[in-house]
Amino acid sequence: MSVEIDKSKCVGCGGCKSICPGGLIRMDDNGKAYIKYPRDCWGCASCIKECPARAISLYLGADIGGKGSRMRAEISGDIINWIITKPGGETEEIKINRKESNKY
Ligand code: SF4
């Protein structure tokens, strides 16, 4: 499992590097983020939620049944909209209210 960082969208804020609990993200000489240790990423998605440029997506590999889908987040207030793009291009959206994330 790993994230992908689109350097063309990255604005170099460093937020992902700061928040990654494993210290897996670095900044390159051009001030763009990249994941240095992709195999150590456990997919917590903290960096995805932190990125103001929406430059990071989570690669959903076969190990978790994702078959190569990619997941990104759009955040508006308390609502996180997880957008999953499947290999064929179709998308699926899952909206989560952060205030209700611990409700059962
Ligand atoms: S998903 Fe979590 S562990 Fe992986 S790079 Fe992002 S913050 Fe680090």
Ligand code: SF4
């Ligand atoms: S949080 Fe997003 S914009 Fe900021 S450094 Fe990371 S990838 Fe770039």
